[in-house]
Amino acid sequence: MVIAMPMSKGIPVILQRGEVFFGRVVTDGVPFEFTSTLLGKQLQPLPVWTIAIPYNIKKIQQRAFVRIDTMLPVKIAEIVDDKVIEDQIVTAVTKDISGGGAQIAVNRPWQIGTKLMVTVTYPEIGPITVKSEVVRVQQPQPDRMIFWVGVKYLGISEKDRSNIIKFIFRKQLEQRRKGL
Incomplete structure (x- = not known):
């Protein structure tokens, strides 16, 4: 060739x-x-x-938003028949985040297509709650009950998305300054 x-x-x-x-x-x-x-x-x-x-x-998958690895606390509630099931909230941490979604490390999987109410708590911003959809599920170690659940945001305000993107850029700047 x-x-x-x-x-x-x-x-x-x-x-x-x-x-x-x-x-x-x-x-x-x-x-x-x-x-x-x-x-x-x-x-x-x-x-x-x-x-x-x-x-x-x-x-090569080209994402619409920059993605950064970071661990932030997450609370997840499943949405069934357009109702948030608040008595079964799952706590987890993010593996990575972007302005369009997140990958969450959690001890249980959900089916692809499941709707979730996801609350990520950002330093200096506070909690942002977004209706989301499961788009990917991986179990990186088959012998451990840890799953990476990828969600895309369905109903995020531009203000919240803008705050997430600003947070990501600040984190990238910090990492560059530290030489990571």
Whole structure:
């Protein structure tokens, strides 16, 4: 396969024949990552690489909101028939958050599509309660009753979303200053 020679800040990327590299391509607006090996290169008449057929091709999910890993306290109540079941509140912590949802580390799973009332308590902001929907459930360690439940926010005010995004940017700034 022949591709245009990759450039970084206007300078050709230099690899040696046989080196493995990771690439990214966008097809019909959908980004993909892949792994390949450089077989050869030429500068004339155009700078190109000859590469092995790509493998480990993965679609890249591009999120609408920046996501940051952070542990914040969460209270979760299930919504059944449009009623919040308040006598069965589950406490948990976030694994990560964004302006569009959160991933929560909790000791029980919910089915994908389940509606939840999720309250995350943010430092300096306080609690933000949002109707949410379960979109992903993972059990990272099959021998432990810990689940990562991904939720997307269904009914969030722009004020609350803005406060969450500001919190995320402050956290990113702190992490950069600490060199994390």
